Amino acid sequence: MRELLFERVFYILFSFAGISLALSFLMGQLTYTEQAKLTLDFMLAGIQISMILFSVFMGISLFKHELTVGSVSMVLSKPISRVSFLLGKYFGQGAIQTLVILSMSLVTLAIASSQTADFSPLPIIQTVTLILLEILVLNAVTYFFAVNAGAITASVVTLCIFCIGHIKETLRQALGEHLERSLIWTFADGIIPDLEIFNTKALASYGITVRWVEIGWASLYALCFALFFLILASLCFNRKDILT
């Protein structure tokens, strides 16, 4: 965790997150109607985008950089397992991102409460919780590709999975039968998580809460996919030749 706090990239991304919140607020104010709803929607989107970039770039920076530069060799020469090294990085990054999301959420809540008379924090809290779950899944995806590919490939693929994860249902509806007969789609459908289940920004902007059962299922879904990618990453990392 402390390592993250001394990374320049962390402060760049943190600043980006702050700027995106500020811009989201301003853009909301520029709209003609529904200012509060749009402001909230933009701010929640700002949190999500910032955290996606954080996941990709900090994950790569923390993990891949160590493998490239060689500082991992002194750690792995000690009697610790490679899996614990990988998981330590993952949970440390997750902890920092939780704190960042928390701070951004507090700002969002403060602004939303000042703009709406009958403000209810619950939808925002639920949405932010689901964003955090989505981030934890994407972190696991990032680490899997960081173990097996170069930094750029890992970043690009993770971002692609983020995009595809949000438009799976749209793709399915648009391409219909053609897609369902495709082996590649069947495989991709199985391993790419459906990230839309974590997306309740639209509901939150209208003040609509989600049933806690659904959040429970989303949590389980996130846990399964995160575990899946972490296990794969661990298996690959255990067998990987450390060349530095």
Next chain:
Amino acid sequence: MDAQPDVSLTSVSKNFYVGLFKKKTAVEDLTFSIAPGEVVGLVGPNGSGKSTTLKLILGFLRPSSGEILICGHEAQSRKARSFIGYLPENPRFQRFLTAKEILNYYGKLVGLSGVARKNRIAYLLELVGLDKASDERVRGFSKGMSQRLALAQALLSHPRLMIFDEPMSGLDPMGRVEIRRLLLQVHSEMKQSTIFFSTHLLSDAEQLCSSVMLLKKGRLTKWCPIGDLLGEDESHFEVTVQNLAPQHQQTYLNGIKTVAAPLGLSFEIEGVDLLIRKLSEIRKAGARVVHLASRRKTLEEALFEDELPGPKQAPLAAAGESQ
């Protein structure tokens, strides 16, 4: 009595794949074992497989074939790494941490707890001469200081097997003297410890090692005690003379390789009897002996004598000579 070797490699090979199909063999059919307490140097030209061999022993690489045991345990296992202290070639630390914090971090990784860790850190910082810099951030450390800190982290767990990859790499002469002194001190204090290190600097291997291994193109071509390579017999002499006329040079130094040196004409003679005879002859011929020293064969000569070009023959009319 436990006679189990600290390091045992049996028919170990490592191949890397360049692209999809092209195979490159980094090390081939390595077989050796290192007994406890030995100091073994691994030497060889660039690309000979030294770093690959060390990384195989450390478990960073999986061998393509063969078996590697560290104190009787598979090299890939955590148990094997509990016996090892490793100093990499270019140690990299988290630059925002202090020396003490870094050793504290690694101390936790090796399982040292509380007071034992604190005492061990204090001792090691003093040993490597970083006690006064213990609260400075690593970003301000010189190369020599970083190397000493890396040595300290390698010694945290009282390792039975110390593996150093080019421990003197990138250091100035003073730094090399410092590290060499530390290594000798560590070895004398931890008598049962084994040191296995790779180096380009044959002079360092000559001074530190009890035995040396030579790798060439991934194969172990020589492996024997330093004494056997260099010979215990010191009847090998370097002589430099002045004022030896070319005709006398042909007469008295026929068959002996000579080199034109700044001080005069230099040559080497083996054996005291031959030395006495030749000196007597060339002095009678009017030459003056300006330098005489007994010289042991260097490790470079012992390892590469078949490959090094021979000394240039001195011109018959040696420059600068006067009667």
